[in-house]
Amino acid sequence: AQSVTQLGSHVSVSEGALVLLRCNYSSSVPPYLFWYVQYPNQGLQLLLKYTTGATLVKGINGFEAEFKKSETSFHLTKPSAHMSDAAEYFCAVRVDYKLSFGAGTTVTVRA
Amino acid sequence: GAVVSQHPSRVICKSGTSVKIECRSLDFQATTMFWYRQFPKQSLMLMATSNEGSKATYEQGVEKDKFLINHASLTLSTLTVTSAHPEDSSFYICSARISSGGAKEQYFGPGTRLTVT
Numbered sequence: 541a542q543s544v545t546q547l548g549s550h551v552s553v554s555e556g557a558l559v560l561l562r563c564n565y566s567s568s569v570p571p572y573l574f575w576y577v578q579y580p581n582q583g584l585q586l587l588l589k590y591t592t593g594a595t596l597v598k599g600i601n602g603f604e605a606e607f608k609k610s611e612t613s614f615h616l617t618k619p620s621a622h623m624s625d626a627a628e629y630f631c632a633v634r635v636d637y638k639l640s641f642g643a644g645t646t647v648t649v650r651a
Numbered sequence: 652g653a654v655v656s657q658h659p660s661r662v663i664c665k666s667g668t669s670v671k672i673e674c675r676s677l678d679f680q681a682t683t684m685f686w687y688r689q690f691p692k693q694s695l696m697l698m699a700t701s702n703e704g705s706k707a708t709y710e711q712g713v714e715k716d717k718f719l720i721n722h723a724s725l726t727l728s729t730l731t732v733t734s735a736h737p738e739d740s741s742f743y744i745c746s747a748r749i750s751s752g753g754a755k756e757q758y759f760g761p762g763t764r765l766t767v768t
Contacts, residue, residue: 576759583655583744583759584695630694637683637748639757641694 674745
């Protein structure tokens, strides 16, 4: 079965600092991987996705993620945090058009 | 493009009553829509997959008689929570998958906050 594990339920960073959110996946087939962001009381917005090809994926709002097959990881980074990055972030793997989500990581940004 | 709406955004109902939540794809056709449930501070759990013109496929543990799903058109799916109880209080989110093209991405609605008193 395919699944994702997000390491760290809460990450606190200073404004301007690096944001690093960790995601490891388990998949018996080449995975389609996604990162979503959720603001309070809202739905999910796609940040970026990996399907095939280039392993470094750039998304919206300055986020990027690197697919590392050897480490079964798909960590999300942003070089410089902004106050508006405070939100919940979900890593997900898609199998047969169904998305399976990680537990989520709450990001808080300190001024 | 690829906008999904949900109505209502918030609903409060009394225990024992039923409530209907609508999910619409506003600018694309969606043969498949998905319904998720999210408890506070938790992840999204897939409840069911809704296919236009056919019966929904429910995930294990989800009561199909309690959570009625209808996907009557390519732009509308509804979730009806029947005989709601306080434990059904949750954030319900739908997503819709574009019918044509290769990407087949899921686009998410803004969610519906259900509170059962």
